[in-house]
Amino acid sequence: RPPAWLPVFLRNLQHGRLGPAPRPPLIKKSAKDKERNVVTGGEIRQGEMPPPPSPPPLLLPVIQQDHGQGKLRRLDSACDDETTPKASAAVPPDDLVPLFTLSGPAEPSSNVAVAVAAVAKTASTVPAVAAAAASNTSTLAANRLISAPPTAAAAAPGLMAPPPRPAAPPGLMAPPPRPTSSLSPAPARNNHLHPAPNRGLAPPLSSSSSLAPPPTHSAKPKKPSKTVVLEPGHSPLDWARLSGHPSSDLRGLPPNSPYLRVTPSMLKKQKGRKGTDAWMVLGGKVYNVSPYVPFHPGGGPELLRGAGKDGTKLFGEVHPWVNYEGMLSACLVGIWVPVEEDNDMEAMD
Numbered sequence: 001r002p003p004a005w006l007p008v009f010l011r012n013l014q015h016g017r018l019g020p021a022p023r024p025p026l027i028k029k030s031a032k033d034k035e036r037n038v039v040t041g042g043e044i045r046q047g048e049m050p051p052p053p054s055p056p057p058l059l060l061p062v063i064q065q066d067h068g069q070g071k072l073r074r075l076d077s078a079c080d081d082e083t084t085p086k087a088s089a090a091v092p093p094d095d096l097v098p099l100f101t102l103s104g105p106a107e108p109s110s111n112v113a114v115a116v117a118a119v120a121k122t123a124s125t126v127p128a129v130a131a132a133a134a135s136n137t138s139t140l141a142a143n144r145l146i147s148a149p150p151t152a153a154a155a156a157p158g159l160m161a162p163p164p165r166p167a168a169p170p171g172l173m174a175p176p177p178r179p180t181s182s183l184s185p186a187p188a189r190n191n192h193l194h195p196a197p198n199r200g201l202a203p204p205l206s207s208s209s210s211l212a213p214p215p216t217h218s219a220k221p222k223k224p225s226k227t228v229v230l231e232p233g234h235s236p237l238d239w240a241r242l243s244g245h246p247s248s249d250l251r252g253l254p255p256n257s258p259y260l261r262v263t264p265s266m267l268k269k270q271k272g273r274k275g276t277d278a279w280m281v282l283g284g285k286v287y288n289v290s291p292y293v294p295f296h297p298g299g300g301p302e303l304l305r306g307a308g309k310d311g312t313k314l315f316g317e318v319h320p321w322v323n324y325e326g327m328l329s330a331c332l333v334g335i336w337v338p339v340e341e342d343n344d345m346e347a348m349d
């Protein structure tokens with residue numbers, strides 16, 4: 001049974017609606033292209049399959065270097081008179097380090113172009129790149145060449161070097177190494193000539209390089225506290241309330257007694273024993289510390305270590321930050337007179 005489309009096809013053929021397939025336009029290879037073996041099309045003979053369309057040449061870098069005119073240009077002999085930077089078929093000098101290579105075996109005799117960009121060691125740190133291509137290069141090969149990074153193709157001595165790659169922030173992994181493809185910069189191969197710094201043997205581990213935190217003041221062992229548990233109603237706040245009251249007289253002297261000139265013989269009798277008050281010299285003044293004994297955070301016995309003597313040094317060794325003057329203002333007996341005078345307990349004028 002004939003297929004359903006056959007009558008329609010025959011009818012169209014009968015009415016001449018079906019013609020031969022349109023021939024593709026003939027593209028003649030110019031003499032220049034023949035000479036340079038550039039594949040730009042070619043004649044299509046009848047009965048032959050047309051060749052697959054060749055991919056458009058990669059001319060992006062050329063467009064960028066085209067003085068902003070936006071025209072597509074080929075990097076071949078047709079634009080030899082242009083000033084656009086392009087690859088030069090120069091062999092890099094011996095002291096240049098090959099930086100860019102094309103994949104595949106380099107066959108000087110074939111049409112495969114070998115582009116080599118090299119860093120000039122003599123031009124300070126500026127990566128002066130000389131791209132070398134085979135003289136018998138094809139358009140495709142030339143486009144491959146110029147598709148290398150524009151900085152690599154156009155950089156020249158005296159130009160600014162590209163900015164250094166940002167260092168990876170601490171804690172983050174270092175970026176993966178760039179793939180060494182045919183068109184990406186290859187790592188320098190003469191590292192053995194210039195050993196990288198700080199690659200020597202690591203110093204032996206010392207005690208300071210352990211994982212323990214560095215010694216600080218906070219690491220100093222603290223002295224155990226010698227504060228005591230005070231009786232109820234004898235907190236520092238209670239003492240402040242008691243001593244700060246205007247009517248409180250904690251001197252242990254008869255009312256309205258003047259400030260005394262306290263001599264050593266007077267002081268040694270006031271040690272807080274046998275019903276006497278404990279006097280203490282602090283900063284040239286004599287205080288009656290007896291009322292403060294039950295309020296002393298360090299305990300009564302500790303406080304009384306300085307009773308009947310000059311406790312300035314002892315006080316300073318324990319807690320120089322304590323404001324004794326303010327705390328004991330209501331306990332002030334008089335001034336300290338370190339030399340013996342004729343009249344003991346002589347009142348000050």
Ligand code: HEM
Pocket residue numbers: 224225226227289292296297298299302303304305306311314315318319322323324325327328
């Ligand atoms: C000179 C004889 C004294 C001695 C030997 C002495 C001893 C002490 C000691 C051992 C402590 C405990 C420190 C601690 O480990 O926390 C202390 C605390 C204290 N003392 Fe004295 N003390 C004396 C005189 C005084 C005086 C005259 C006053 C008041 C004017 C005073 C007020 C205090 C205060 C406020 C504290 C608590 C300090 C703090 O917690 O930082 N001390 N004292």
